Amino acid sequence: MVFRDKVLRFIAGVPRGKVVSYGQTAAACGYPRASRAVGGILKSLPEDSGVPWWRVVNAKGEITIKGNWTATKRLQKDMLENDGVLVDEGFKVNMRLYRHTLQAK
DNA sequence: TCCTTGACGAGAT
């Protein structure tokens, strides 16, 4: 199992209405400090991956997307709101309310 | 194999 696959699998496990941070995802995959790598993976994520990439935001709960691949801040915001997650004007979500936590603690 | 790239993060200023 490659890091990339573990990441995708983890994200695929994030339930609707919840979000996770890049760092949290990296940690869940065994690399607490590979948050940046996670971003790199999502950047090159195939469109038909079926992975809910929009449920991944940075540690502050902010949508930190830059360019315009298939994804844009606007799109991610729509996807999240469609999930029932509130996104404010600054493209931020309240992590305290929506952060997805693993079963154990 | 070395070098560059970021959808990052935590801390200091």
Added chain:
DNA sequence: CATCTCGCCAAGG
């Protein structure tokens, strides 16, 4: 709260 700096890492050229 806005910036800057530095550390971390998988991927790709």
